[in-house]
Amino acid sequence: RKLSKQLGVSLVTVVKAYQKLEQDGFITSVQGKGTFIKKTKKEVVEGKKGSSSYDWQLSVEDYLPRSQFARFHQVPEKIHLSSSMIDPGLLPNRYLEQEIHRMLSKNPRVLSKYGEIQGDKALRQAMVEYLQKMNLSTDPENILVTNGSQQGIDLIARTFVGPGDVVVMEAPTYPGAIDVFRGRGATILTVPVDSEGMRVDLLHHLCDKYKPKIIYTVPTFHNPTGAVMPTKRRREILEIAESTQSLVIEDDPCSEIYFDRKPPAAMKSLDKEGHVIYLKGLSKILAPGCRIGILAASGSIFKRLLAAKANTDLGSPLLTQKAIIPFITSKRMMDHLKKLRIALKIRRDLVLDILSQHAPEEVSWFLPKGGLNIWLTLPSWMDTNHFLVETKKEQITFLPGAACYPADQENHHLRLSFSYMNEQPLTQGVTTICHLLQSAVYL
Ligand code: PMP
Numbered sequence: 001r002k003l004s005k006q007l008g009v010s011l012v013t014v015v016k017a018y019q020k021l022e023q024d025g026f027i028t029s030v031q032g033k034g035t036f037i038k039k040t041k042k043e044v045v046e047g048k049k050g051s052s053s054y055d056w057q058l059s060v061e062d063y064l065p066r067s068q069f070a071r072f073h074q075v076p077e078k079i080h081l082s083s084s085m086i087d088p089g090l091l092p093n094r095y096l097e098q099e100i101h102r103m104l105s106k107n108p109r110v111l112s113k114y115g116e117i118q119g120d121k122a123l124r125q126a127m128v129e130y131l132q133k134m135n136l137s138t139d140p141e142n143i144l145v146t147n148g149s150q151q152g153i154d155l156i157a158r159t160f161v162g163p164g165d166v167v168v169m170e171a172p173t174y175p176g177a178i179d180v181f182r183g184r185g186a187t188i189l190t191v192p193v194d195s196e197g198m199r200v201d202l203l204h205h206l207c208d209k210y211k212p213k214i215i216y217t218v219p220t221f222h223n224p225t226g227a228v229m230p231t232k233r234r235r236e237i238l239e240i241a242e243s244t245q246s247l248v249i250e251d252d253p254c255s256e257i258y259f260d261r262k263p264p265a266a267m268k269s270l271d272k273e274g275h276v277i278y279l280k281g282l283s284k285i286l287a288p289g290c291r292i293g294i295l296a297a298s299g300s301i302f303k304r305l306l307a308a309k310a311n312t313d314l315g316s317p318l319l320t321q322k323a324i325i326p327f328i329t330s331k332r333m334m335d336h337l338k339k340l341r342i343a344l345k346i347r348r349d350l351v352l353d354i355l356s357q358h359a360p361e362e363v364s365w366f367l368p369k370g371g372l373n374i375w376l377t378l379p380s381w382m383d384t385n386h387f388l389v390e391t392k393k394e395q396i397t398f399l400p401g402a403a404c405y406p407a408d409q410e411n412h413h414l415r416l417s418f419s420y421m422n423e424q425p426l427t428q429g430v431t432t433i434c435h436l437l438q439s440a441v442y443l
Contacts, residue, residue, distance in 0.1 A: 012381060015382075015386075016381060018035065019381075022035075029385075029386060029389070078395040079397070079421055079426075079428060079429035080397055080417075080420050081396065081397060081417055081418070081420075081430070081433075082397040082415075083417055084223065084373055084419055085283075085288060085419065086283075086285075086288070086372075087419065090339075091286065091287060092287075092327060095327060095332070096286075096290070099324075100319065100323045103323060104319075111319065113318070114315060114318070115316070115317075115318035115321060117306065117309055117310045117315040118306055118315075119143065119316060120145065120318060120322060120325075121140060122322075123145060123322070123325050123328075124140035125140045126328045126329045127140075127145075127280070128140050129329070130328055130333070131280065133334075134255065134256070134265070134266065135265040136265065136268055136269045136278070138268075138278075138296045142297060143295070143296055144295045144296075144297070144302070144309055145292065145316050146292075146293045146294065146309070146316065147292070147293070147313070147316050148281050148282075148291045149253060149280070149283075149293040150176055150180075150293075151291075151293070152249075152251075152277075152279040152293055152295040153177050153216075153251070153279065154180050154312075155295070155305050155308045155309055156214070156247070156249055156277055156305065157180045157181055157184045158184065158308055159304050160214060160304075161181060161213055161214060162185065164185065164186075165184075165186050165214075166187050166211065166213060167187070167188050167212060168188075168190070168191060168210075168212045168216065168246075169181070169188055169189075169190055169191075169216045170190070170191060170192075170193045170216075170218070170222065171190035171191065171192055171405050171406065171407070172193065172224055172225065172404030172410075172413065173190075173216070173218070173223070173404055174223045174251065175399075175403045175404055177216055177249075181214075181406075186213075188407060189212065189407075190405070190408070191203050194227070196227060196228070196229055196233060197217070197229030197233060198217055198219075198233070200237055200240070203215070203236075203237065203240055204240060207240050207241075207244045207246065208244070211244050211245070212246045213246060214246065214248075215240075215241060215246050215247070216248075216249045216251065217229070217249065217267075218251045218253075219234060219250060220254075220255040220263045221254050221255060221257065221370040221372075222371075223253070223371070223373065224401070224404050224415040225368075225373075226368025226369070226370070226371045228263050229264070230264060231265070231270075234270060237267065238267060238270055238271060238275065238276070241275040247275055247276075247277060248271075248276045249276075249279065250266060250267045250268055250278045252266060252278065252281075253279075253280075253281045253284045254285065254370065254371050256285050256337050256341075257284065257285070257337075257340065257341055257344055257372065258341065258370035259341065259344070259348060259369055263370065266278060268296060274297070274299050274301060277295060277301065278295065278296040279293060279295055280293060280296075281293035282324070284372065284419075285336075285337060285340065286324060286327070286328075287320075290323070291317075291320065292316065292320055292321060344372070344418070344419060346423070347418040347419070347422075348368060348374070348418050350426060350427060351374055351416060351426065351430050354427065354434060355434065358435065359376075359437060360442065362378070363377065363378055363379075363437060363441070365377065372417050372418065372419035373416065373418070373419075374415070374416045374418065375401075375413060375414075375415055376414050377413050378441075379441060380412050382440065382441070383411040383412065384398075384401055384402070384411060384412065384414040387414070387436070387437075387440060388400055390436050396429045396432055398415060398416050398417075401413025401414050401415065416433070
């Protein structure tokens, strides 16, 4: 602002100039500290040990997985709108704690043995019955218990993706999946997302040309946009996968969290030839601390994933697998989901109300009909990595959109999660963000 006044040019021009200087490597911004002229390599090498920490800090962030960005940014903050975890107050912690006590006193041997590599049979059966309620028919023999769906993605990648193999992802997408495929040395191609999820019209051409090994999608309440893919598109993706012999990863962390009507049935339920590997994590609906999810697949694909699971950890912990069975198989689970939907819908509506009253006209957003997040688009000259510095001064975090792009990063989006904070801090956080946006857009 000072520069803009001194030079008599608009603030937009100054911000653009700073962005260009940063892109060209002349300056660097350090969160909470300001903008610095970058040291030359020589200065860094010769700099006194410990005399300046900011080069070191930048490299920490460089090496941090995208999925950890939010947590890294979060450390001293009070209002976490960056985390799409569920407010612990909305999860059945007390019940699970009692169940663990009950189980340990009745059957302490659960601690002294390995379980089945594929996962506890009773849990696999319970998950089959649970998925059936969502119109997805499968069989306990086709279920593999994983340590959350993050491990599911990793098992698939380490089994089917090697350096240079093509993986197609939505843009934007879930940052934790980008890290996994990047870690395998995959060539990641992206397909944009609209209000109905992955743009299948563009996928056709890409798959014909590059024959991907994997198409990764979050078709229901897409992370980060909240988009829901209609059945027609789900079918089309399947047809493409069949014709190019690609595998589809259908990542489904929160299709239970719908706010008006139930979303379409999983893509896996349309899959006749076994091209879809379905992932259901339980972190968003039950207990992220238990680290439990399942993967459903068939034939040789399933056998190879089972082998990968054996090589990785010989099976998920028996204690937590056993502990959640009584909850999942009782009426409590459905009652809990009903309450969770109501609580999260109230929070979503609250955020939408605040945005429509206080956000600048230049800001737009998707209307999420379920899930945990709202995806905001700011004017294209804005960089939400920089805007985060402003909100952090007020002890508020969000997820900068750039973390969600595997390539050709767009910096002018941000993800607000309404699932973690309760109404009071949520109201304070979103209102403050709107006011800061007003100053950033109009000054
Ligand atoms: N996939 C998506 C789309 C997610 O949002 C998340 C968690 N944020 C995961 C996978 C990983 O979840 P889990 O805790 O089940 O490993």
